[in-house]
Amino acid sequence: MIQNQGSQVLKTGKSDISFPSGAAREMLGAAVCSVLISPPEREGMTQEWTKECIPMCLQKYKSRLGEKFQWLNDGISYQGNLTLLNGIYTEIFITEGNSGEVNNEHEVRQIEMFRRLEKQEISIKCNDIFKPAPGQYKPIRSVLTKGVAGIGKTVSVQKFILDWAEEKANNDVHLIFSLPFRELNLMKEENISLMELLHRFFSDIEELRSTDLDHYKILFIFDGLDECRLPLNFQTNQTLSDVTQSASMDVLLTNLIKGELLPSALIWITCRPAAASQIPSECVDRVTVVQGFSDPQKEMYFRKKINDQSLANRIISHIKSSRSLYIMCHIPVFCWISATVLEEMLDKAESSVIPKTLTQMFTHFLIFQTKLKTQKYDERSEVDLQQAKRTIFSLGKLAFEQLETGNLIFYEEDLRQCGIDVREVSVYSGVFTQIFREEIGLCLGKVYSFVHLSIQEFFAALFRFLSFVSDTRSEITHFQKKEVDKALQSENGHLDLYLRFLLGLSLESNQSLLQSLLRQTGNTTHSNLEITVYIKEKIRENPSPEKSINLFHCLNELNDHLLQQEVQTYLKGSHINRLADVKLSPDQWSALVFVLLNSEEELNEFELSKYHQSEEGLLRLLPVVKVCRKANLSGCFLTWRICSALAKALRNLRVLNLCHNNLQDSGMKLLSAGLKNSYCKLKTLNLYNCSIGEEGFDALISALRLNPSHLRELDVSWNKPGVSGVMLLSDLLKDPHCNLEKLQLCNCDIREESFAVLASALRSNSSLLRELNLSSNKPGDSGVELLSDVLKDPHCKLEKLQLSDCSIKEKGCAVLASALRSNSSHLRELNLSYNKPGDSGVKLLNDLLEDPQCKLEKLQ
Structure with a gap:
């Protein structure tokens, strides 16, 4: 050498x-x-020479990834027309989330909630998900990204990889390995080492050796946790730290995610919300939530997707005219469906037939795909309607059966059981290739799914409807009622959208669109009148607010808007001021919730007294509270009975005013169950005059100690914390994670001994308290003296102190005046109203204000 x-x-x-x-x-x-x-x-x-070889291998691998991920299957399977990702990609709204919360609600419910919250959330750029937020210094190793089906998780992953491959972002990462769970499922029974897995999936990196993994920054992306069929036994799986040691796929994944195997590697997992709890919170450094398109992003998508900008404007205008369509357009896949249908129709059809409901949109989408000519032995052929009909029926059977068991991902065996021959339908049927997604794996097999859950639900509803009209002569109303009851029994609303489609398909106008697929069903006008009456009866029976909301969506699909129109008359003009005096029926209450949630007006602050000062009013309007940032429930005759339900509505609230209600200790205990959850981010909590005693304070402070970082203002005036309650509050102020800045303790029967523990807390380096209200308490001379010593302490940051009606006399005024001459005091405002300073005390205070050392700006 x-x-x-x-x-x-x-x-x-x-x-x-x-x-x-x-x-x-x-x-x-x-x-x-x-x-x-x-x-x-x-x-x-030598190892040194091998490392010299690897950079070229990495560059080759990166280049291949760039070639692969630059193309987007715009909403459809690989058989469709490919689109350049950078040409159509629209930034997706991503926010910070929380690993502790589990949301099992139907995804359409979650989308409807996000619509109300998007303007209040801070967006995170996809390429920045591994970058700590301002003020955070701990490096982020693992990220869990949640989002409903079709919301843009996989496209976000694709854009992240493409930008990295094109060296536009995350240049500190040397290698990215994307391993979808649907692929890893197929290796469930294998024993394999990490190195063998990488070499099998990624042939371009065959030069990479096990010893090289420690020298490079590597990112593993596991897409689609909700599709995982591995047990993921984090607690019981053996520990694995050797990348060359073989183990089951489950052991391999759990050790990678926990950081036992290749601890230097970054981990990114995507999943639907209901599956997030499979990953222990201690294994996740950051949770992000893909919220889909914000309102401006929807418009941007259509302008990029539709070349004719005049047509794009017409499509946007039409989508905005229908609230149900506009809400669904938070899902990028639904934007693609809408663009596919409306681009074709707006040039050719009369405006009266343009779809305005979900059922109409999906029906037109199905018809459009059915009419597509398909490829047959490399020649163009006319559509075989009989074959298309058989395919639709088979897909509907698959959709319905798998929906009942909760499956969204299928393998070829699942298709065969429903009579679907993949080779046959792929050749003859445009429906199959456009609506059903077939994906070839990285190394093994094929997996199938509908383009989006809502399409599976539409096909399931179509199958049920076709089966009914084909196989039975019984009244359709009886069938519809059974399906309504079945959907209402689903706790989490997993049949909500299915029911909307099923009822929408019973309209003659929708049946006429599908007449080539349907037998003659006769006049269904009478049955539709019956089912609308039945739905209104169910609303009157007062199911959960969320279920009532879906029943109103069902009425919309049936073109019945009477209840909504009744409530809207109350909300117009001056009627809003008198709504609290109007006695609403149960169905009108539900209509009010539906109207408020679907209005175009922003719902930032909810004030219960506007509608009804009662627990009944709050219970009925809780869905509205859930999407607001501020809730004013002051003086509404609330008791402990409402607190359990209210605790579940704290997820998005930042300000909660409960003053002048009779919550008592039992209510405070129930409310604390929500306050301690990490998803609660309340900044202001007002519990003035709520009849809370020592036990209630114990529950409150215990909850705040578990989740202390968000609260900035706390008002517990006119309650009775007792000595123990004040001690607990003082301990909270000393907590380094506590960020409380304003504390109101007016008329809490605080005496001299409690002032001592408060004074100790205020001297703490940790306390960030700026405002303290101790009016109408009994500090005594010793208590005032302790507070005066605190004001001179450089650690104390108090700027506003209220000591009104505290029986402070000449001696107390003297020590306060002395403290306020100190250079250390930050105090700017002092309230000594309703005390007895005497002439000497007044003179001392007057001299204080003339003292150039004094920083006091306001004295009462």
Whole structure:
């Protein structure tokens, strides 16, 4: 081996080859490695030389990924027309989430809630998910990204990888390995090492050795946790730390995610919300939530998707005219469906037939795909309607049966059981290739799914409806009632959208669109009148607010808007001021909730007294409270009975005013169950005059100690915390995680001994308290003296202190005046109203204000 400053020479056994140093050497390394070095010689090389070869391998791998991920299957399977991702990609709204919460509600319910919250959330750019937020210093190793089906999780992953491959972002990452769970399912029974797994899935990195993994920053992306069929036994699986040791796929994944195996690697997991709890919170450094398109992003998508901007404007205008369509357009896949249908229709159809409901939109989408000519033996052929009908029926059967068991991902065996021959339908049916997604795995098998859950639900409803009209002569109303009851029994609303579609398909106008698929069903007008009456009866029976909301969506699909129109008359003009005096029926209450949630007006602050000062009113309007940032429930005759339900509505609230209600200790205990949850981010909590005693304070402070970082203002005036309650509050102020800035303790019967513990807390380095109200308490001379000593302490940051009606006399005024002359005091406002300073005390205070050392700006 001969070396000089500018080159390195390698003896290969064939000739001596000189390499330039630095970047040029890296560019040439892999080519020489593969062409001139025989395998035995390659194995004998030093680790140093292997590392010189790898950069070229990495560059080749990165280039391949860029080629692969630059194309987007815009909403459909690989058989469709590919679109350049960068040409159509629209930034998706991503927010910070929480690993502790589990949301099992139907995804359409979650979308409807997000619509009300998007303007209040801070967006995170997809490429920045591994970057700590401002003020956070702990590095982020693992990220869990949640989002409903079709909301943009996989496209976000694709854009992240493409930007990395094109060296636009995350250039500190050397390797990205994307491993979808639907692929890993197929290796469930295998024993394999991490290195073997990588070499099997990614042939471009065959030069990579196990020892090299420690020298590079690697990101593993596991997409689609909700599709995982592995047990993921984090607690009981064996520990694995060797990348060359074989183990089951489950052991491999759990150890990677926990950081036992390759602890330096970054981990990114995507999933639907209901599956998030499979990953222990201690294994996740950050949770993000893909919220889909915000309102401006929806419009941006249509303008990118539709080349004719005049047509794009007409589509946007039409989508905005229908609240149900506009809400669903938070889902990017639904934007694609809408664009596909409306781009075709707005040029050719009368405006009266343009779809305005979900059922109409999906029906037109199905018809459009049915009419598509398909590829048959490389020749264009006319659509075989009989074949299309059979395919639709088979897909509907698959959709319905799998929906009942909760499956969204299918394998070829699942299709065969429903009579679907993949080879046949792929050749003859445009419906199959456009609506059903077939994906070829990285190395094994094929997996199938509907383009989106809502399409599966539509097909399931279509199958049920077709089956009914084909196989039975019984009244359709009886069938519809059974399906309504079945959907109402689903706790989490998993049949909500299915029911909307099923009832929408019973309209003659929708049946006429599908007449080539349907037998003659006769006049259904009478049955539709009966089912609307039945639905209104169910609303009157007062099911959960969420179920009532879906029943109103069902009425919309049946073109019945009478209840909504009744309530809207109350909300117009001056009627809003008198709504609290109107006695609403149960169905009108539900209509009010539906109207408020679907109005275009922002719902930032909810004030219960506007509607009804009662627990009944709050219970009925809780869905509205859930999507507001501020809730004013002051003086509404609430008791402990409402607190359990209210605790579940704290997820998005930032300000909660409960003053002048009779909550008592039992209510405070129930409310605390929500306050301690990490998803609660309340900043202001007002519990003025709520009849809370020592036990209630114990529950309150215990909850705040578990979740202390968000609360900034707390008002517990006119309650009775007792000595123990004040001690607990004082301990909270000392907690380094507590960020409380304003504390109101007016008329809490606080005496001298409690003032001592408060004073100790205020001297704490941790306390950030700026405002303290101790009016109408009994500090005594010793208590005032303790507070005066606190004001002189450089650790105390108090700027506003209220001591009105505290029986403070001349001596107390003297020590306060002395403290306020101190350079250390930050106090700007002092309230000494309703005390007895005497002439001398007044003079001392007057002299204080003239003292240039005094920083006091306001004195009462």
